Amino acid sequence: MELQQLRYVVAVAETSNFTRAAERCRVVQSALSHQIAALERELGARLFERTSRRVRLTPAGEAFLPAARECLEAADRARAEVAAAGGEIRxxxxxxxxxxxxxxxxxxxxxxxxxxxxxxxxxxxxxxxxxxxxxxxxxxxxxxxxxxxxxxxxxxxxxxxxGGGELVAVVAPDHHLAVNETDLRSLAEEPFIDFRAGAAGRAQSDEAFAAAGVRREVPFEVSSADFMVDLVRQGLGVGMLPAAYAPRFPDLRVIRLRDAPTRVxxxxxxxxxxxxxxxxxxxxxxxxx
CATH class of the missing domain: 3.40.190.10 (Periplasmic binding protein-like II)
Structure with missing residues (x-):
C-alpha cells in the first residue's frame, strides 16, 4: 500500500469521478485506475462501485476512506515537522x-x-x-x-x-428611528433581522433582550452579515452588528444601545x-x- 494510492482513493471519493480525480492528481486516468485496482486486489475488497453514470464508495470504501485520510495527514505532518526542524515552515x-x-x-x-x-x-x-x-x-x-x-x-x-465588544443596532438611512442612542425596550416593537435561532451570533442578542425583560420578533433569519445588511438597507428591519464591524457599512445608521448585547x-x-x-x-x- 502506497501513499499515492491513498491519494487517488481520496480524490475519486471526493470527485465521484475517475476523470476529474485524475486531473486533480495530474496523472492519466488509466494510471489512476490501475493503481486503485492494484490496491483493491491487495485489500481483497472493492472500494468503488462503478457504473456508466456514477462512481460511489462501497461499504468497504466507506470504512477505508477515513483511515486513508488520516494516513495522508500524518505523512504531510511528518514532512512539515522535518522541514520545521530545519527552520522552514511548510x-x-x-x-x-x-x-x-x-x-x-x-x-x-x-x-x-x-x-x-x-x-x-x-x-x-x-x-x-x-x-x-x-x-x-x-x-x-x-x-x-x-x-x-x-x-x-x-x-x-x-x-x-x-477581546470583547458591544453590539449596535443598524437601520436604513431613512428609518423612522431618528436617534443615536436608545435601549433594547425601545426597539422591542421593531422587526429584527438576525442570525438563525441557536447560532452563537444570535444568542448574544437573545440573552440581552431576555435580561432586559423584552420580547422581540425576528421574522428574517440569515446566515451571513452581508445578507443581514442587504435586508436592513431595504428597510425590512433592525440588524445587530458588533460596534467594531458596523463602520464597514457607512450608508447605514448606527444606533448605540445603553444595555447593549456583548460578545467575546x-x-x-x-x-x-x-x-x-x-x-x-x-x-x-x-x-x-
Missing part, C-alpha cells in the same frame, strides 16, 4: 473565521503570514462559531476565530480570548498544532498589544 494552514471578526485584521494577518511562510498552502473558510469549533476538533480547520456570548467558552479545543472573540486551535498553525498563532500573538 505544509497547509486551514483558517476558519466568523464573517464579523473584528478583533484581528484577518486579511492583513494572512498577507503577513504568506510573506513570512510562502511555502505554506493557506485556505480560509467562513462559517458560524459552532461549526468552526467542530471543524477544529475534527482536524478540518487548524485555527479559527469565533464570536461567543460572554459566559460561553469553546469546548474541546485550545483557545485564547482576543476567541482564537481556537487543535491540541497539537502543526508547525504552520503554530507559526500563525505566534504571528497573531505578536501583532496584538
Amino acid at each position: 505544509g497547509r494552514l486551514a483558517v476558519g473565521a466568523i464573517p464579523t471578526v473584528a478583533a484581528v485584521d484577518l486579511p492583513v494577518a494572512l498577507r503577513d503570514y504568506r510573506r513570512r511562510h510562502p511555502r505554506v498552502h493557506i485556505t480560509l473558510t467562513s462559517a458560524g462559531s459552532a461549526e468552526l469549533i467542530d471543524r477544529v476538533r475534527q482536524g478540518g480547520v487548524d485555527v479559527a476565530f469565533l464570536g461567543l456570548p460572554p459566559r460561553a467558552e469553546p469546548k474541546g479545543v485550545q483557545s485564547r480570548r482576543l 472573540e476567541h482564537l481556537i486551535w487543535d491540541n497539537r498544532p502543526s508547525p504552520a498553525a503554530t507559526a500563525f498563532l505566534e504571528l497573531i500573538a505578536s501583532s496584538r498589544p
